[in-house]
Amino acid sequence: MALIVQKFGGTSVADTDKIKAVAERVMALSKQGHQMVVVLSAMSGETNRFVNMAQHMQSIPDPREMDVLLSSGEQVTVSLFAMAVKAAGFDAVSLLGDQVKIQTDIMHTKARIKSINADLIKEHLNSGKIVVVAGFQGVTESGDITTLGRGGSDTTAVALAAALEADQCEIFTDVEGVYTTDPNICANARKIDKITYDEMLELASLGAKVLDIRSVGLAKKYKVPIHVRSTFTDTEGTWVVEEDKTMESMLVSGVTYSKNEARITFAKVPDTPGIASRIFNPISDAGIVVDMIIQNTRAGDMTDMTFTVPRTDYETAMKVVEKTAKEIGAERVSGDPHIAKVSVVGVGMRNHSGIATTMFHILARENINIMMISTSEIKISCVINEKYTELAVRALHDAFELEKENIPIED
Ligand code: ADP
Ligand code: ASP
Ligand code: MG
Numbered sequence: 001m002a003l004i005v006q007k008f009g010g011t012s013v014a015d016t017d018k019i020k021a022v023a024e025r026v027m028a029l030s031k032q033g034h035q036m037v038v039v040l041s042a043m044s045g046e047t048n049r050f051v052n053m054a055q056h057m058q059s060i061p062d063p064r065e066m067d068v069l070l071s072s073g074e075q076v077t078v079s080l081f082a083m084a085v086k087a088a089g090f091d092a093v094s095l096l097g098d099q100v101k102i103q104t105d106i107m108h109t110k111a112r113i114k115s116i117n118a119d120l121i122k123e124h125l126n127s128g129k130i131v132v133v134a135g136f137q138g139v140t141e142s143g144d145i146t147t148l149g150r151g152g153s154d155t156t157a158v159a160l161a162a163a164l165e166a167d168q169c170e171i172f173t174d175v176e177g178v179y180t181t182d183p184n185i186c187a188n189a190r191k192i193d194k195i196t197y198d199e200m201l202e203l204a205s206l207g208a209k210v211l212d213i214r215s216v217g218l219a220k221k222y223k224v225p226i227h228v229r230s231t232f233t234d235t236e237g238t239w240v241v242e243e244d245k246t247m248e249s250m251l252v253s254g255v256t257y258s259k260n261e262a263r264i265t266f267a268k269v270p271d272t273p274g275i276a277s278r279i280f281n282p283i284s285d286a287g288i289v290v291d292m293i294i295q296n297t298r299a300g301d302m303t304d305m306t307f308t309v310p311r312t313d314y315e316t317a318m319k320v321v322e323k324t325a326k327e328i329g330a331e332r333v334s335g336d337p338h339i340a341k342v343s344v345v346g347v348g349m350r351n352h353s354g355i356a357t358t359m360f361h362i363l364a365r366e367n368i369n370i371m372m373i374s375t376s377e378i379k380i381s382c383v384i385n386e387k388y389t390e391l392a393v394r395a396l397h398d399a400f401e402l403e404k405e406n407i408p409i410e411d
Contacts, residue, residue: 002168004035005161009172020084022040039135040153041073047150067147074137090130093129113218121160136155137152155214158219161222171226172230173230177237178208178211178228178237180402180403186397190402194241199347200240206343207256208256211226253345254345263372265304266306268332269303278328283317288316291308314335321335339371341384342363349379
């Protein structure tokens, strides 16, 4: 008998028939004697629908109320799932974040899990129930509902697997695993059988939304192997695991893109000590994470500062920076919410030169202008106009021949 945590994403529970099908899948394992903990997302499209409705009410929706709204989608799916299980003669119980107790900090809409009380889940499992937990939500110490950031149900699943010391943690989705790039935009994308936590962290941080980055961070910390696989087939998916010596280091493991990006530029700010801190402190105080930063040199005592923020935080960030611009005497502050970041990722890049050059060459060949560049030892990212994203991803995937089987690195 194993304790198995399975998470099903929005497309897997998109309507009542799909919820019934997922319940069948879970009950089949329960019949074999396994203890089942199921984590569900909201039906696909629901969370986006809530975001749009909120924006009709308030241009920057109140974060606390936003979480009350956003968390409601998962309440629907877990209750329907429990009903489907009971209708089939099995026992189930649905639990919301505050019932489990998934305690978080108070950063509404992007809260972090602080602790999980596994007792109630264990009690229900021991009394023979299938436990179905609402993904993506938690509760603050004072009892307010929080959500964990978009895609956060993955994080709920991994956190529960860690807290319950589960034997298996499976993330079911609408593709067969983690691919060399998004299989929905590149027909040549290849499924990766096994990937290290570090590579997956890098892919997820750069936009491969198949796994929420925080779920990968937690999996690495608590050594939870994750099996990412399809809800609609029985095919083996991708294992996200610790690095082992037998794994081949890939020169390039994937191409990612993120459209959740926006650019902000301060033009002509005084080039004096402390200016970066005066620009970035208020942004960080607003809970916004800045990604790429470029400071230009200008002749004289003025400089330009350009950086990116998540597009979802763009309007809040613009309000903050407009105030800062006045305070520090910047000539102008401007922004562009229609950019995308395209990245090439691979641990093998550490010891190889030429990847960046190839990337720049391919983008130039496709006539795509690069607005910003950032590099680390295992990735190169370029900011481009959003409308060229798919073209860039396909061209880079082709150029690095990622459709071919692993290219091991020889030193
Ligand atoms: P779920 O609702 O099941 O959580 P998501 O939409 O969050 O599913 O994640 C699955 C999607 O991630 C896929 O449909 C695919 O379009 C996208 N994706 C982006 N990059 C990758 C990648 N490298 N491998 C697999 N899927 C990817
Ligand atoms: N429903 C939430 C979202 O759409 C959480 C999730 O699906 O993981 O972001
Ligand atoms: Mg997801």
